[in-house]
Amino acid sequence: xxxxxxxxxxxxxxxxxxxxxxxxxxxxxxxxxxxxxxxxxxxxxxxxxxxxxxxxxxxxxxxxxxxxxxxxxxxxxxxxxxxxxxxxxxxxxxxxxxxxxxxxxxxxxxxxxxxxxxxxxxxxxxxxxxxxxxxxxxxxxxxxxxxxxxxxxxxxxxxxxxxxxxxxxxxxxxxxxxxxxxxxxxxxxxxxxxxxxxxxxxxxxxxxxxxxxxxxxxxxxxxxxxxxxxxxxxxxxxxxxxxxxxxxxxxxxxxxxxxxxxxxxxxxxxxxxxxxxxxxxxxxxxxxxxxxxxxxxxxxxxxxxxxxxxxxxxxxxxxxxxxxxxxxxxxxxxxxxxxxxxxxxxxxxxxxxxxxxxxxxxxxxxxxxxxxxxxxxxxxxxxxxxxxxxxxxxxxxxxxxxxxxxxxxxxxxxxxxxxxxxxxxxxxxxxxxxxxxxxxxxxxxxxxxxxxxxxxxxxxxxxxxxxxxxxxxxxxxxxxxxxxxxxxxxxxxxxxxxxxxxxxxxxxxxxxxxxxxxxxxxxxxxxxxxxxxxxxxxxxxxxxxxxxxxxxxxxxxxxxxxxxxxxxxxxxxxxxxxxxxxxxxxxxxxxxxxxxxxxxxxxxxxxxxxxxxxxx
Amino acid sequence: xxxxxxxxxxxxxxxxxxxxxxxxxxxxxxxxxxxxxxxxxxxxxxxxxxxxxxxxxxxxxxxxxxxxxxxxxxxxxxxxxxxxxxxxxxxxxxxxxxxxxxxxxxxxxxxxxxxxxxxxxxxxxxxxxxxxxxxxxxxxxxxxxxxxxxxxxxxxxxxxxxxxxxxxxxxxxxxxxxxxxxxxxxxxxxxxxxxxxxxxxxxxxxxxxxxxxxxxxxxxxxxxxxxxxxxxxxxxxxxxxxxxxxxxxxxxxxxxxxxxxxxxxxxxxxxxxxxxxxxxxxxxxxxxxxxxxxxxxxxxxxxxxxxxxxxxxxxxxxxxxxxxxxxxxxxxxxxxxxxxxxxxxxxxxxxxxxxxxxxxxxx
Numbered sequence: 001x002x003x004x005x006x007x008x009x010x011x012x013x014x015x016x017x018x019x020x021x022x023x024x025x026x027x028x029x030x031x032x033x034x035x036x037x038x039x040x041x042x043x044x045x046x047x048x049x050x051x052x053x054x055x056x057x058x059x060x061x062x063x064x065x066x067x068x069x070x071x072x073x074x075x076x077x078x079x080x081x082x083x084x085x086x087x088x089x090x091x092x093x094x095x096x097x098x099x100x101x102x103x104x105x106x107x108x109x110x111x112x113x114x115x116x117x118x119x120x121x122x123x124x125x126x127x128x129x130x131x132x133x134x135x136x137x138x139x140x141x142x143x144x145x146x147x148x149x150x151x152x153x154x155x156x157x158x159x160x161x162x163x164x165x166x167x168x169x170x171x172x173x174x175x176x177x178x179x180x181x182x183x184x185x186x187x188x189x190x191x192x193x194x195x196x197x198x199x200x201x202x203x204x205x206x207x208x209x210x211x212x213x214x215x216x217x218x219x220x221x222x223x224x225x226x227x228x229x230x231x232x233x234x235x236x237x238x239x240x241x242x243x244x245x246x247x248x249x250x251x252x253x254x255x256x257x258x259x260x261x262x263x264x265x266x267x268x269x270x271x272x273x274x275x276x277x278x279x280x281x282x283x284x285x286x287x288x289x290x291x292x293x294x295x296x297x298x299x300x301x302x303x304x305x306x307x308x309x310x311x312x313x314x315x316x317x318x319x320x321x322x323x324x325x326x327x328x329x330x331x332x333x334x335x336x337x338x339x340x341x342x343x344x345x346x347x348x349x350x351x352x353x354x355x356x357x358x359x360x361x362x363x364x365x366x367x368x369x370x371x372x373x374x375x376x377x378x379x380x381x382x383x384x385x386x387x388x389x390x391x392x393x394x395x396x397x398x399x400x401x402x403x404x405x406x407x408x409x410x411x412x413x414x415x416x417x418x419x420x421x422x423x424x425x426x427x428x429x430x431x432x433x434x435x436x437x438x439x440x441x442x443x444x445x446x447x448x449x450x451x452x453x454x455x456x457x458x459x460x461x462x463x464x465x466x467x468x469x470x471x472x473x474x475x476x477x478x479x480x481x482x483x484x485x486x487x488x489x490x491x492x493x494x495x496x497x498x499x500x501x502x503x504x505x506x507x508x509x510x511x512x513x514x515x516x517x518x519x520x521x522x523x524x525x526x527x528x529x530x531x532x533x534x535x536x537x538x539x540x541x542x543x544x545x546x547x548x549x550x551x552x553x554x555x556x557x558x559x560x561x562x563x564x565x566x567x568x569x570x571x572x573x574x575x576x577x578x579x580x581x582x583x584x585x586x587x588x589x590x591x592x593x594x595x596x597x598x599x600x601x602x603x604x605x606x607x608x609x610x611x612x613x614x615x616x
Numbered sequence: 617x618x619x620x621x622x623x624x625x626x627x628x629x630x631x632x633x634x635x636x637x638x639x640x641x642x643x644x645x646x647x648x649x650x651x652x653x654x655x656x657x658x659x660x661x662x663x664x665x666x667x668x669x670x671x672x673x674x675x676x677x678x679x680x681x682x683x684x685x686x687x688x689x690x691x692x693x694x695x696x697x698x699x700x701x702x703x704x705x706x707x708x709x710x711x712x713x714x715x716x717x718x719x720x721x722x723x724x725x726x727x728x729x730x731x732x733x734x735x736x737x738x739x740x741x742x743x744x745x746x747x748x749x750x751x752x753x754x755x756x757x758x759x760x761x762x763x764x765x766x767x768x769x770x771x772x773x774x775x776x777x778x779x780x781x782x783x784x785x786x787x788x789x790x791x792x793x794x795x796x797x798x799x800x801x802x803x804x805x806x807x808x809x810x811x812x813x814x815x816x817x818x819x820x821x822x823x824x825x826x827x828x829x830x831x832x833x834x835x836x837x838x839x840x841x842x843x844x845x846x847x848x849x850x851x852x853x854x855x856x857x858x859x860x861x862x863x864x865x866x867x868x869x870x871x872x873x874x875x876x877x878x879x880x881x882x883x884x885x886x887x888x889x890x891x892x893x894x895x896x897x898x899x900x901x902x903x904x905x906x907x908x909x910x911x912x913x914x915x916x917x918x919x920x921x922x923x924x925x926x927x928x929x930x931x932x933x934x935x936x937x938x939x940x941x942x943x944x945x946x947x948x949x950x951x952x953x954x955x956x957x958x959x960x961x962x963x964x965x966x967x968x969x970x971x972x973x974x975x976x977x978x979x
Contacts (some may be wrong), residue, residue: 009912012790017903017919020787024926028896031933032889038847038937039885046847050860089860 173201676965
């Protein structure tokens, strides 16, 4: 390319560039004048539109799913109520507004500080709740003074109500106001309109299913933030309603049966693991928690030495005591360390070779020569001391684990206690100590390091009742993906253990013979006593002389009808003293009540034709 | 002449141009903070993207123009093959514009925005100018292929912008005025034909542009609310973070395409004129750099990059203020989004390189 061309190219380019630049400048002036027109000439009319014609997008909360018991009785309900909501965008002086509001509506400092925390996390144009469950009087007072409070609204909403109050607090749990931690843990899209979230029990476990999907509406709002009209709406999708396996009337009967004792009652269906009743006493009324329980009330509940917030049925760890004996017996039979006919001579105590210490029978002088069945009926300690020593702790643990001991049951509630099934390895890991032979001896009668929850105990008994089926206890009817396992034990071994347990209630020497009389069905059971404090070996335990809070816990497990079990009951009465005297009658009442439930009645009907058939 | 290839790697940025670009970015981040509902996360994310853009700019600035010239056909071929790949296995909501490369999702049409003008400039750099019919024909083919590929994604807005960038090269190369006029005329008579090949949503945008009140809650919504936001801003604006219109979530695109409405509401006419002034300064300085360059390929490319940049500004300003249809063009360096910022910075990197290498370049 020659020089002339290059120069002419440069000149041409320069000319074109200048033209382009001129066009750019002209267009820039054009754009400026467009903005000048909009922002100066049209400023007033567009500002008016901006002030008068604002669009607010409001999320619509989905109705929370209801909770029913197995017979369709409502256990968690949604009721209409009013709440006070503040939108900070429309409030010039928040502190002054809060102060003025406090004169109209009863406001605690707590609710104000909670509001401020929550408001910090929300957009300025989003409403933040200040107080829930306004009284009718408060609603009326505010309506009159409303003009003084731009940006403050009374919003109708549905509040959760638990008609059965404290009877099912540990099962249903409760919903509570979402706190700043909840807000960070949930999907903000799904919880845009949500003020309350499941905090415990079924409400928490099934939060996702109960919650539903929010809807949305576009609202035209005035400059003060008042809604003028709705432009568009997409309806929310209600949460799923849940049907529980609980029978509310049986639950109440169990609570009454337990009476004034602290403790737990668990009722299971052995065929499928349905939880028919789950009682933990003392309990609390969940209803105040929905509106926001005061810190004082909460602290009171927390600090009470009766611990009403503690769910004993799934969290309480108890020593199982003699209720372990049927399982120890099965462990011995399974591992062929003992035959049902083998006998032991009980002279009142047991001693390890070369050791001084005497491990006692509960009966002075002993029970004489007993076989396995007798040992269960009379709860003969010496028999099980010897059996445990023969098995050794490792085989004991190996054969008790299949009954679900020392592991969470997998019930659909949070915070379950796994309990403790002691073993050499467990002790080394937890206590850093070796296993001592004496600990095997007392393990034979369910003492020492054993810890079970009432639910675990009930579940283990269902394995005996169903002759080998380990079910997963559950509260939700039709719960999917339940884990079941089968334990193999010789049929005649089931027979002898069940026979022993029938004897406990029905034999003349049975420890719980008092409850056998007059029952419509054959009940099988086992008494137990959990020590509260370590007893010196020769010290006498005289119940009347021991302070109540140091008395033993009374335990009883049972199933009925013994020949074709429909129901399993586990009872723990804290500081009740003896299992036979206190816990067994409670279980009997629960079994009687079960027979009057729709479930029990249909079981009854199923049995009647058989008997008629026998007659013909 | 020494080897310009590696000797000058390092900072070789034009200070006035760099400062103006940074000012636009900072202003953009401030507006984005407000538009996103004061989300620090969004601002941090965008800052990272801008930073990546600046790094790309530094890289491009260190790249000697002769090297870019030798790569021109390959870059063009790469862009075309990627566009074909999008056609065959692309992804995207509604329209196929993205290519998933595992680590990043990538829009080949962005690469085309640079690769096409580079190719056209490469084609005509040594021809005697103003160019003749033969070059024009070849350029038409080179421009036509990627434009059609992008138009069928469908992304008509980008296709038109890419076509414009090819056209600008021809303009700076001195295409005769009467030819330019004929092309413009041809464009005008094909516009009605375009109507029939458009997708329904594209037609909707044109209809809405012609009459926003036609569907005030549907597609006219943005334009009406955007105008209200701009107008209510007035001379000095409602103040930073105080734009009520923007905070009521009325504009679905307020962080991206309609971010100018937020700026207008909160900073008023003062803010709009300042931003426009910054853009004008950037374009003026860019054109100045090109005029002082002695390399025909470089200055053709530089002029095109500057002109295209202004087209983005013009289209976005026009769209947000309701004098152009809504075509989904982001406000350069201000709208939330990474791809367009990186492309823009790459373009400015080329301009920096032209500036840095102008004294070194001889034929």
